[in-house]
Amino acid sequence: MQHDNTKSHGLLRLLTQGFLVHAEKKTASELGDRSKYIGMSDIGKGMECMRSAVASKLGLSGIPAATAVGGLAPDDVARTLERQITLQRGHWQEHGIEKALLATGVKLLPQLEICIVHSGVPIKAHLDFTLVWGGLRPAVRILELKSNARIPESLYASYEAQLYGQVGLLKSCWSEPCFSVPETELKSVTFPQAIQSVFNVALPESSNNVDIEAWVLSISLSEVRPFGPYLPDQAMLEACLQTAVAIWRTAGDMRAGNLELNALDYCQGFHPLCDWCDVNADCPKFQAVNIPTDSACGLELEELAMLKKQKTALEERIAESEKRIRQTYHLVGGQDWISTGDHRFRVVTVAGRRTLDRSLVADKLISLIGDELKTQSALEQCEKEGKPHERLYISKINKPLKSAA
Numbered sequence: 001m002q003h004d005n006t007k008s009h010g011l012l013r014l015l016t017q018g019f020l021v022h023a024e025k026k027t028a029s030e031l032g033d034r035s036k037y038i039g040m041s042d043i044g045k046g047m048e049c050m051r052s053a054v055a056s057k058l059g060l061s062g063i064p065a066a067t068a069v070g071g072l073a074p075d076d077v078a079r080t081l082e083r084q085i086t087l088q089r090g091h092w093q094e095h096g097i098e099k100a101l102l103a104t105g106v107k108l109l110p111q112l113e114i115c116i117v118h119s120g121v122p123i124k125a126h127l128d129f130t131l132v133w134g135g136l137r138p139a140v141r142i143l144e145l146k147s148n149a150r151i152p153e154s155l156y157a158s159y160e161a162q163l164y165g166q167v168g169l170l171k172s173c174w175s176e177p178c179f180s181v182p183e184t185e186l187k188s189v190t191f192p193q194a195i196q197s198v199f200n201v202a203l204p205e206s207s208n209n210v211d212i213e214a215w216v217l218s219i220s221l222s223e224v225r226p227f228g229p230y231l232p233d234q235a236m237l238e239a240c241l242q243t244a245v246a247i248w249r250t251a252g253d254m255r256a257g258n259l260e261l262n263a264l265d266y267c268q269g270f271h272p273l274c275d276w277c278d279v280n281a282d283c284p285k286f287q288a289v290n291i292p293t294d295s296a297c298g299l300e301l302e303e304l305a306m307l308k309k310q311k312t313a314l315e316e317r318i319a320e321s322e323k324r325i326r327q328t329y330h331l332v333g334g335q336d337w338i339s340t341g342d343h344r345f346r347v348v349t350v351a352g353r354r355t356l357d358r359s360l361v362a363d364k365l366i367s368l369i370g371d372e373l374k375t376q377s378a379l380e381q382c383e384k385e386g387k388p389h390e391r392l393y394i395s396k397i398n399k400p401l402k403s404a405a
């Protein structure tokens, strides 16, 4: 079949425009003007990197306006589309998860808003899902959805900060008129008032005896993993509020021209946030020796980056294919080798890797020795440190978008 590049570019451009218009409308209707308050995701980002958090608060996002898509170069249309899919796929998943939870009959509020002013700074939390149970043992669960290409082994610190902020605000503002329920008349009410009005469920006037937890649901294309619970913690809430104040004041200083972006603190060392950061192109962290792109070294580095990208895509395809073949093997009741062409295949059960659980060993030794310090020192003496080795990091530079001309 003939592939018409001009027509396919046109289709991608149209789709990109649609994604951007939809994102602009959704943000305006659900989150309002984000430059007018500090949100929980700003706080999460600010706890990891102040430079990045302040830049996004100032709108240095690198995301073009929908009206500008017509003038973008094809590569930049592709970059913008890739970014929008990553940003918006979470909303599609959110819709499905909401339907699934509602089907259980659970009392669920989507996008509950908590709004406070702390030290003169407007702060808002938007809770993806709030689940409530009344009665003798009232309980509330906050669920925050995170869409991940692959489920992480542990949660990023920025996600955890968001959760502590949300659950801390819910508990501390419980009986204050800080809550609003979207698409209803319920604005600036207390949490029990909101729940009474929406579900006709009576909750106590104080949060003291309510079982409150927050959880993250990390969702990939085929897996969901909960992380939690996160409990209200006053010290963590205060750290979140201080970060909000710092972002707000720093952004104000920058708007007034009293501060430069590159004077702000930034996260040290290798950090996953840097790859996605819109202001990574001129970040002082990467004070780099610039090599011309068309030099031998420049070409080799570009080729290596491309090969690593292909390797990741290939590894994902291999993992999917292996999973499918294993499932099919079991479905056909496979017990023996299956052969085809030049290869044979068989699924076998391999014994799990044996490892020592350090905290379990410590507990056992403490109960045997009866002394925690001696146990810790004995364990440290038995530790072995591997030789330092070199590691090559490759980090993407998010350059400003170019026009098609």
Ligand code: SF4
Residues within 6 Å of the ligand: 049, 051, 052, 266, 267, 268, 271, 273, 274, 275, 277, 278, 279, 280, 283, 284, 285
């Ligand atoms: S590139 Fe990394 S260190 Fe620099 S501002 Fe962005 S997130 Fe922070």
